[in-house]
Amino acid sequence: MVVVGxxxxxxxxxxxxxxxxxxxYHRHEPSSRxxxxxxxxxxxxxxxxxxxxxxxxxxxxxxxxxxxxAAESQLKACRIECFPTPRAEAAEDHPxxxxxxxxxxxxxxxxxxxHYPLFKGxxxxxxxxxxxxxxxxxxxxxxxxxxxxxxxxxxxxxELLLRANVDLPDGLGIDFVDAGLCALTALHxxxxxxxxxxxxxxxxxxxxxxxxxxHCLPRTPAx
Numbered sequence: 001m002v003v004v005g006x007x008x009x010x011x012x013x014x015x016x017x018x019x020x021x022x023x024x025y026h027r028h029e030p031s032s033r034x035x036x037x038x039x040x041x042x043x044x045x046x047x048x049x050x051x052x053x054x055x056x057x058x059x060x061x062x063x064x065x066x067x068x069x070a071a072e073s074q075l076k077a078c079r080i081e082c083f084p085t086p087r088a089e090a091a092e093d094h095p096x097x098x099x100x101x102x103x104x105x106x107x108x109x110x111x112x113x114x115h116y117p118l119f120k121g122x123x124x125x126x127x128x129x130x131x132x133x134x135x136x137x138x139x140x141x142x143x144x145x146x147x148x149x150x151x152x153x154x155x156x157x158x159e160l161l162l163r164a165n166v167d168l169p170d171g172l173g174i175d176f177v178d179a180g181l182c183a184l185t186a187l188h189x190x191x192x193x194x195x196x197x198x199x200x201x202x203x204x205x206x207x208x209x210x211x212x213x214x215h216c217l218p219r220t221p222a223x
Contacts, residue, residue: 005182058105
């Protein structure tokens with residue numbers, strides 16, 4: 001089984017993608033556009049790996065109306081802070097640094113959905129492929145049972161991957177760490193050990209259901 005996680009940034013940061021395959025950690029190493037990952041290169045990489053599930057750290061849908069998306073309202077009700085998603089026209093009319101990464105995320109979801117249907121709120125069957133929205137802060141919050149703080153997020157999130165027996169390369173940056181958490185969440189989704197926030201109209205955010213879920217990976221060397 002192969003799962004992928006993608007961290008989405010703006011124009012300068014771009015995309016960072018990670019695959020977990022039989023417990024081994026693999027980074028997407030683009031060979032075009034000056035070494036930067038693109039929407040097309042990520043989809044091609046996922047298809048080459050025959051990935052079953054892809055978790056993306058970006059909104060899968062825009063806000064509708066003035067209210068927050070259902071997923072964001074539910075996260076806030078659990079005291080999990082998140083950046084509010086704007087309406088599509090607000091993001092596209094004002095593509096600032098705060099919105100550019102969301103626009104990039106929407107572009108990635110549109111491309112992925114041609115081969116990986118968007119998560120609809122039910123556990124995929126073993127034969128189904130799926131993409132879904134996730135959120136590293138909420139992932140860490142669930143894996144730690146609510147005990148997470150932004151000031152040490154890189155070390156804490158890296159520790160969570162190590163506790164799941166993901167053998168990480170040295171000097172791993174936060175973008176690849178967050179992508180790894182999204183890939184780990186894909187394993188939770190496929191095994192049914194997950195929780196989803198949101199609804200079908202405004203999209204779901206998927207996170208691990210419990211701390212230290214029982215299907216932790218066997219330790220294997222990083223690649």
